[in-house]
Amino acid sequence: MPSSHSKRVLLAAPRGYCAGVDRAVIAVEKALELHGAPIYVRKEIVHNKYVVETLTERGAIFVSETEEVPEGARVVFSAHGVSPAVREAANARSLISIDATCPLVTKVHKEAVRFAREDQTILLIGHAGHEEVEGTAGEAPKNTIIVNSPEDVAGLEVADPDNVVWLSQTTLSVDETMETVGRLRERFPNLQDPPSDDICYATQNRQVAVKKIAPDVELMIVVGSANSSNSVRLVEVALQSGADASYRIDRAREIDDKWFDGVTSVGVTSGASVPEILVRDVLDYLAARGYDTVEEVRTATEDLMFSLPHEIRADLKAREAAASA
């Protein structure tokens, strides 16, 4: 058994909240502050249980579809984006929409619209059923084929093999996506690339940090919810990069003491939708078990910020004007 003072934690940086999540959560908070409860939110604003529970306590009501929102009420669209059909459904019910779609998801939507206009077939690498993929595919449903994994490539049928382009979900594994693209290019040598990376900076940065730490730890703990694509990818990346074991947890209370047999070094990271308080709880848990030396391993510095959705900015401005009148 290692002596307790040799136990340590390598804490990944960057970790946790990205700019798109920060903006989406603040959008709901501001909507509650400006207009009072309830504020409806279509789908989970970001894929994190704690965030959803906290906003629910403050008066947000999470619904699956706009049909569940009373006519004329306010509804926030989540950071994952929505298809044009959802916007139309909201308009048909006279809902007041606040669009918290991450600008980096909107960028992919715009690419899909452009490629569809050029009548290209869009091979959208991503997980069928994920809200972001549904939203992006919904921009160009006739032109889009979803590619779930490298194994899907062999069975693809396209109208014109010389007129295909790939796009991707923003929160995938960089390595697996590149493998899928490689296979796509073998099948379609004239495959066109997107104008820039669709896998966003936050997803990439969190994976790079985990790759750096994984070879030096026996156990990697990833804080994040089960439906958080980027969090689930972090577990896969940790295992592929040398961690002996890796587990995803929502909260510190889910940690199992059995995971620590023979473990001297523990890696800790969190997905892009995870508030730092949940990581602090995990560090406290580890410290109580002797893992009280924490070394932060930083592979990038992030300073990107997005302005709030324009609907919220307009309402804030109107409130200011009313206050000064």
Ligand code: SF4
């Ligand atoms: S993970 Fe990336 S795409 Fe998703 S909300 Fe964050 S910055 Fe935007």
